[in-house]
Amino acid sequence: MDEYVRKERSPLELLDDEPVGECSDAEVDEEELNNFLMGDVLVGGDGRHKPKLSFAEKYVRKLMRRGRRGTTKIASTTRKKRKRKTAAHASKLTPQLEKLMQQATTHYLCGNFKDAIKTLKEVVRRAPGLHDPFHMLGLIYQEEYNDPVTATGYYLLAAHLVQTDLELWKRIAEMSQDLGNVDQAIYCFKKCLRNNEGEPNEEAIFSLAMCYLEKQDHPNAIKKLHFLFDLHPDDGLLLHELCKSLTIVGDKETLLAVLQTYYDSTGDLDAAQRACQLQLTLAQYTECSDFVQFVANKLQTQIVKLPLPMIVAYVVSMLHTDVEPVTELSTIWNMNDVTPIMVYSIALAMAQRCPEKALQWFYKAYRKDDPTTVRAMTAQQGIQMAKCLIIVEKNSDTAEQLLAKLLEREPNNSELIILMADILELGGKHAKSDELLGRLTTTDLDRLKMIQKPIEPGERHAELMYLIDAVYTLLNACFSEIKYRPAPCLLAQNDNKRNTEDFCAILKSTNQWIDRFLRIVNDCELDTERTYQKLSTSKANRNQNDDVSQEYNELRKDVGKNYSFLRTKKDLGLQSVEDIIGWKHYESLLESATALMAMAGRSKEGVQLLEIIANNKKRYKSNTDIVERKHMLTTVENLIFKLSCFGGIYKVALGHARSDFVNTGNLKRYAALLGSGTLAKAALSALSSSSEKDALLENRSWVTRQLLLKPYNFDLLMVAGHFCTMSGNWPFALEEYRRALMQRPKDHVAALCLAVNYFNSLSSKVVEDNKKNVVMAMAFLQYSLELRKDSTQTHPYSGVYHAECLYNLGRAMHFINMLHIAVPLYEKCIETIRQLENTYKEVKNQDALQCPCIICDICRKSDVKFPHEVHGLAEGQFVWEYERKHILRVSAIFNSITQNTGRSI
Structure with missing residues (x-):
């Protein structure tokens, strides 16, 4: 196999529609060489950047060079290429190259830099694997032409030829920093994190951390700074930078540990004071008092002799543990340099257990005529002082004045x-x-458990009747014609019909209906919370009266467990939607409203409302309508899933799909989500650089956990294999696909995936026998092709599937560099497609595909039967119209090759 076969391959590259070519360094002119070496570096720079050659042009040049050579380079499949540790040695240079290098050096020393550059490029053209020409080119552009961009590019080429030249990597990184190319600086600093002896290069690690800070990538900066801090726990600069990043990300626990470690190493009391404040913030009161005691013992002194902030922290922590440190309190009371902030913190800690003493401490710092004392008080401290004023002194006027001043500063504090x-x-x-x-x-009310006054029953009834009467008109206006359908509905059209005045008028009416619907349903769904609030109050009152409580319990035994909930709801005069129009009509109204919200682009609001309804119905205590309630709950869960899919709310959709798999064992919904939307687009790239990396990693962990419970589930095994393929873990992917194929030996997709991963494993360093993997890959590929052929024999477009098999086989031959077999297979594939053109041209496909979106799903259930299916996307038509085009894309490439070479490959 050729050398490029052993390079890294992206997942399932065998199925890509563009073949991978081979690059040679022979017979390249100076202009092409300059573009090849410096093309990426000069992008966005001066005008020297030339457009890249197309794939066909590169492939033609390669074939012409191969024809002149007359031989084909064949690389060994078993011998591994050794990693070169240094640049090419002078002893390996030919006399002609040595002479050219001497000429270039002479030109450089004499100041003839243009001649030196020309000579060096000639050396590169003849021997592109040498390190010294690139290094000297970078030196000339940096020092003589003052062109750091070009110099950095040549230095990078030199550094990649000599990976162990740490000083060169460091120089490139520093130059990249000066140029503002932080990403390139990070890449170069990563190359020199360890010296040649394997020891950490602390200077490079610190510079890398600074680059991360410049990018605002604090998590990675923290990792590097923490590594250095572990080596030097007494370094103040590291402490400063590390604390700053930890504060930004909000990792207070790690920050506390860092400060305590620094104190243990240096005995710095400032760090100890900051650690005490963090412990109070984290409510670690016992740990705070123990730490202050530890500091006092280490200094062999009393706590009252410590810095004032530490004494205050000790007092506050002791008060929160219901211990009153009399000595320390007396000491702080008699001090003159105590700030209002310290006094307020002590008073706040004392307010719950002793409001009288707390008020004294508040009065010690608070001056109503001094604005600084008001600014030093937090909202929570002001609330506690106002409560103490009312409880102890009944002084509502002072409390009102205090709260008024605080409200001027925080007018929205609930x-x-x-x-x-x-x-x-x-x-x-x-x-x-x-x-x-x-x-x-509304957020404040929900947080404070305050529920707004319910809408009157008469208004509720009138609003619901209006919603039911108006919804049919809106459904007919929105869904009778497919020109108004939004994406991702399969019936959606790209003719901008949704921007017309007619649709804008319909959309305005729809939004008005949705607003009224959300208002009335949200209020009705609060009835459950209102009932439970009343129940908790009534229960507390009954517990105070034993006679009433006994009578209530006897009555409850007679009428059932749901008596209290229903009776309380009736006493409050609450009539929810299901009480007014019934469960069945409520369910129908929800379905129509969900479709309209999807049509109007308000999926997020719809999902929020449906989640509230589902949670309330689960808490609804009534045995009278249990069947209807369960049926509605199932419908609501299904609406949540479909609406979240339609609106791109994939986290909610994945949660419901997982729940569906746990309950029913069906992975269809989950697999459909992973195969569509942003997650599917993200899966086209490597997992390490995916835009949805976190979501995919979290789902990979979930699939792994489910496999522990269901190790023989075919769908789980296939999804796990796909995740391993995305990660480049070919051995693990092989194992998962092998187990999946054992579960379904006749599944052609599992066999094809297994074959593809055997091909991909050829690039892995851990594979011991490449020949065996090639044989296994070809065997499973042939097996999958046979299964594919058997399963599509009766299909009306079976010829296209035959072309697909030829294409996959050609890609396999192409992958292992057997072009003399691959090209005829490609040509036969194209010929098969062209022969089928006339055969299938007159075939009329009457198949229709039902769109699975929430809008079409509601349209199917409607009595009017609005449009809900699409023609031209059924299986047969899809195969002919789309897969045929996919296969024909390779024809242009090979036609270009044969025309330019004048011969068949």
Whole structure:
């Protein structure tokens, strides 16, 4: 096999539609050589960048060179290429090359740089594997022409020829930093992280960390800085940079460990103080008090002799553990340099257990006429002080003034607003109280467990009747014609019909209907929460009255467990959607609303509402409508999945698909998601550089866990094999596909995947016997082709499948560099397709494919039977119209080859 076979291959490259060619360094002119060496470097620079040759042009040049040579280069399949540790030795140079190098050196020393460059390029043309010409070219462009961009390019070529030249890698990295090419600097610094003895190169590691910081890549910077900090735990610069990055990413636990390590190494009390503050932030009160005691013991002194911030931290931590440090409190009280922030933190820790003493500490720092004391107080501290004022002194005026000042600084703080409204309500200032409560948002209400007043039953009934009457008109306007269908519906058209005035009017009416629907349904779904709130209050009251509690329990035993929920809901006068229109009509209304929200591009709102409905119905306690409720819950779960798929909310969709697999053992939904949308596009590249790397890695872990529970599931084995292929783990992929083929020996896809991975494994360094893998690959490929042929014999377009088999076999021959077999197979494939043109030209396919999207799914269920299927995308027509074009793409390449060479390959 040729040498390029052993290079890394992307997953399933055997099935790519473009063959991989071979590059030779012989018979290349100076202009082509300059473009080859410096093309990527000069992109975006000056005007020396030339356009790249097409694949066909490169392939023709290669064949012409091969014809002149008259021989074919054949590489050994067993002998591995040794890694060259140094540049080409002078002893290996021919006398002519030595003479040229001497001439280039002479030109360089004499200042004839143009002649030196010309001579060096001639050396490169004759011996492109030498290190010294590239290095000297870089030196000339850097020092004499002051062209660091070109110099960096030549240095990179020299460095790749001598991988162990660490100083050269470092120089390139520093030049790249100066040029602002941080990515290239990172790449070069990674090449010199260890010296020739295998020891860490600390200077390069630190420079790499600085590059990561320049890119705002703090996680990677933290890894490098933490490695250096472990080697030098007393380095203040490392501590500063590491703490800064850890603070940005919010990793307080690691930051605390770093500060404590630095203190252990240096005894720096500033680091100890910062560690104490972090422990208080993390609510590690016991650890904080122990750490302060440890510092005092290490210094052989008392706690009151430590710096003031550490004494305050010790007092706060002890107060939170219900221990009052009398000595330390007395010491802080008598100090003159105590800041208001310190006093407020002590008072806050004391407020719950002793509001009287806490108020004294608040008064020690608070001055209503001093704005600095107000600015030093946090919202939580102000709330506690106001509560202490009301509890201890009944001083609502001072509390109101304090909260008013804090609200000027934080006007949207919900806790301040509610406490201020309560105080105003107690003082009879109802208008101001209502005005304050009007600032609260729905998020604030949900967080504070405050539920808005329900819509009146009469208004609910009227709104629901309007929604039911208007929905049929909207459905007819939106779905009767396919020109308004949005992507990713298969019926969608690219003729901009959705930008017309007619559709804009329809869309406006649809959005108005959706707004009214969301308002009424969201309010009705809050009835469950309202009922449970009332239940918790009633339960607390009954527990205080033993007689009432006993009577209630006896009554509940008689009528059933759901008595309390239904009775409370009835007492509150709440009628939800299912109570007004019934479960069946509610389910139908939800389906129609979901389709309209998908049509209007409001999938996210729809998924949120459906999730709320599903959660509430799971909490709904009633034995009277259990069958209808379960049926509706199943429908809602299905709507969530389809709407999230339609709107591209893949995390929600994957969660439901996984749940479906766990419950039913069917992986169809999950596999369909992985094979569509952004996840499918991301799978075309290597997993390490994928745009959806995190999502794919998380799903790979889930598949691995499921395989432990179901090791013989064919679908799981295939998905696991695909993930291993994306990662380039050919041995693991082979094992998964082999197990899958054992489960279904007649599955041609599993056999083809197994064959492809045997071909890919030829580039792996761990493969011991390449010949065996070639034999196995060809055997399974032939087996898959036979299975494919048997399964498509009765298909109306079976000839196209035959061409597909020829194409796959040709790609296999091409992969192992057997072009004398591959090219005839390609030509036969193309000839087969062309012969089928006349045969299938008059065939009319009446098959129709049903679109699986949420809109078409609702249209199928509708009584009107709106359009929901598409012609021309059924299996037979799809094979002919699309796979035929895919195969014909190779014809242009080989036609160009045969015309330019004047002979058949």
